[in-house]
Amino acid sequence: MFLRSCLLHHTLQTGSLRSLKCLQYSTSFKSKQTPEENGKIYDLSSYELPYSLKEKDCIIRTINDASAADLARLNVTKGIIKKLMKSKSQVGSFQDVSQLFYIDGLGIKAIENICTSVLENKETANSSGDVLEDLKDVVYKKRLVKPKLSLVIRNTLETMVSLHVTAGALAWTKFDRSGKVLGFHCEELLSSDSQFDAIKIYEMVKEAAEKIPPADLYVWEELNSYGHLKKASLGTVIISLQLAQIKGIITTVLDYRQDSMGDRLVYLRNTLVPKLFGLQIGQDRAPGLQLTDKLMEGKQEIDWLPPLPLDQDIQESYFNIEISYRRYVASSLLTGLAFHQVILQHNNQALKILCK
Numbered sequence: 001m002f003l004r005s006c007l008l009h010h011t012l013q014t015g016s017l018r019s020l021k022c023l024q025y026s027t028s029f030k031s032k033q034t035p036e037e038n039g040k041i042y043d044l045s046s047y048e049l050p051y052s053l054k055e056k057d058c059i060i061r062t063i064n065d066a067s068a069a070d071l072a073r074l075n076v077t078k079g080i081i082k083k084l085m086k087s088k089s090q091v092g093s094f095q096d097v098s099q100l101f102y103i104d105g106l107g108i109k110a111i112e113n114i115c116t117s118v119l120e121n122k123e124t125a126n127s128s129g130d131v132l133e134d135l136k137d138v139v140y141k142k143r144l145v146k147p148k149l150s151l152v153i154r155n156t157l158e159t160m161v162s163l164h165v166t167a168g169a170l171a172w173t174k175f176d177r178s179g180k181v182l183g184f185h186c187e188e189l190l191s192s193d194s195q196f197d198a199i200k201i202y203e204m205v206k207e208a209a210e211k212i213p214p215a216d217l218y219v220w221e222e223l224n225s226y227g228h229l230k231k232a233s234l235g236t237v238i239i240s241l242q243l244a245q246i247k248g249i250i251t252t253v254l255d256y257r258q259d260s261m262g263d264r265l266v267y268l269r270n271t272l273v274p275k276l277f278g279l280q281i282g283q284d285r286a287p288g289l290q291l292t293d294k295l296m297e298g299k300q301e302i303d304w305l306p307p308l309p310l311d312q313d314i315q316e317s318y319f320n321i322e323i324s325y326r327r328y329v330a331s332s333l334l335t336g337l338a339f340h341q342v343i344l345q346h347n348n349q350a351l352k353i354l355c356k
Contacts, residue, residue: 049097049098049111049115050112051097051119052152054156055115055119055152055156056096056097057156058118058119058155058156059097059114059115059118059119060094060095060097062074062118063084063088063094063114063118064088064093064094068081068085071084071085074117074118075117076114076117080110080113080114083103083104083105083106084103084114087103097115100114119151119152119155120151139342139343139354142269142354144268144269144272144342144354145266145267145269145339145343146267146269147263147266149217149266149343150263153216153217154343154344156216157177157216157217158176158177158216159174159175159176159177159182159214159215159216159217160174160215160216160217160218160219160336161174161175161213161215161217161218161219162175162219162332162335162336163212163218163220163250164220164221164328164335165220165243165250166243166328167189167190167242167243167246169325169328170186170189170209170246170250170328171185171186171325171332172185172212172213172332173329173332173333173335174213175336175340179308179337179340179341179344179345180308180309181296181308181309181310181314181333183213183317184321184332186321186326186328186329187211189201189204189205189208190204190246201245202249205245205249205250209249209250210253212250212253212254214257217265218254218264218265219266219267219268219335220265220267220332221267221268221269221270221272221273221335222267222268222269222270266339268335268338272338272342272354273334273335273338275353276342276350276353276354277334279334288331289323289327291330291334292330292333292334293319293330295307295308295333295337296308296310296315296319298310298315304341304350304353305337305347305350308337338350342354
């Protein structure tokens with residue numbers, strides 16, 4: 001009691017918010033304001049952990065939700081796990097990473113090690129070893145997805161937008177992290193009176209691309225194979241070149257939304273979606289409209305894909321889309337579902353299909 005009174009008196013005298021936090025989050029009130037580790041003195045009033053806001057949010061949410069077994073899978077040592085669990089049982093959930101400083105017995109280096117372990121090992125802890133190995137072998141070694149998604153983006157991702165682009169239309173579907181559909185849209189691009197007007201093409205595509213909603217990640221299929229153009233007609237060649245131009249404009253618009261966290265535009269190999277959903281591979285591939293219509297009705301049509309979590313207004317909006325545009329939305333929907341199940345959920349059944 002005497003020590004607690006002294007700390008409270010110091011808080012009232014100095015007005016130090018960090019001293020007040022020390023009273024709230026320390027388990028035995030032995031924390032120092034200037035701890036010394038390896039001969040270096042750290043000033044808690046000015047020290048900042050070297051992580052971004054999203055990384056810090058990911059770290060604190062993971063620690064709050066983790067059991068002792070979860071922390072062990074994150075390679076956190078037994079001694080530190082004991083301290084974390086004791087503090088959580090006494091003060092409840094942490095609101096900020098800085099509150100870890102006031103857990104008795106945890107120094108700066110220990111806290112940095114905890115944070116690094118969470119960011120580097122969260123993916124492994126949330127998936128079985130065989131699934132993770134499948135992911136590495138099938139997805140990345142066969143370059144089904146590129147570039148490789150960073151752990152920071154994967155662990156902090158809250159929303160994503162999947163895209164489907166043709167010379168005639170741009171469609172997108174927005175998802176949250178759980179795979180719930182949040183919205184979709186289809187925008188007409190080139191028409192007979194604009195397909196040869198370079199300036200008009202640029203303006204139309206730029207305007208359509210700017211309507212793509214903000215998200216933590218953008219996903220689309222890589223359709224850059226031009227082998228079929230060797231014996232194609234001049235009209236087909238022109239459309240393919242225009243499509244390349246359109247994708248370049250969209251990429252430029254989305255690139256402006258990226259930050260220092262790394263690449264946020266991910267490409268799926270053009271065989272991944274048809275292989276997962278049983279669609280024909282190649283130039284005559286079906287858009288999957290019949291399948292997506294059933295999925296949007298809440299039905300489970302595929303063994304490895306659970307029924308979609310859907311709000312009624314989203315269902316109604318989908319079926320109100322004119323069928324000529326809905327087929328484009330259907331393609332963007334399947335692209336997003338493939339990415340969500342394979343990359344974010346590590347769906348082992350889906351990965352086994354890709355192994356075949």
